[in-house]
Amino acid sequence: EAGVAQSPRYKIIEKRQSVAFWCNPISGHATLYWYQQILGQGPKLLIQFQNNGVVDDSQLPKDRFSAERLKGVDSTLKIQPAKLEDSAVYLCASSPRSPAHEQFFGPGTRLTVL
């Protein structure tokens, strides 16, 4: 089966600019996650969707980050405006509703903010 797709793979922007990332989960997976992975650290959850509803966005910096999953399939994550500390890899993952807990990760989008 096809894996989790993400685009773009790389993005370089200047601070205060806006950027958007796209994720297409594995077909049929109801749950979708966005993680931020700063260099040398483990991924940190930003937001979790179940179908098109938000389950957990407690660690999402809502003053500048937003995410949506219209129609419960693809998802976009936006940063507006970007800061230097947003430089990281943004990972999208998906998992079946239940009973599996395993999350399948995409290759990530590497963001560099100058």
Added chain:
Amino acid sequence: GENVGLHLPTLSVQEGDNSIINCAYSNSASDYFIWYKQESGKGPQFIIDIRSNMDKRQGQRVTVLLNKTVKHLSLQIAATQPGDSAVYFCAENRGQNSNSGYALNFGKGTSLLVTP
């Protein structure tokens, strides 16, 4: 939030030896743990998981041990191969929501280097 950490940031082993990667967690309510492998430029890849009602689980060349008394998790890789070189993360579930899946708290990671 609760901390999931690793004892060693780097581990170097010779090809063919066994590797042991350790992880400490602090949330005694965690009931599910996973080990992921991440190669350079790729997303994390599932290796093995274990529930808190177990103390050992085996996969192909990998074994996860869970000691709830001391809140310690370890990943053992038998006959380590060059392809095992990667960063390994332990992760615990953030909370229980059986209707929507489990988001994870990841540790910082251990870099495993396999030398010939």
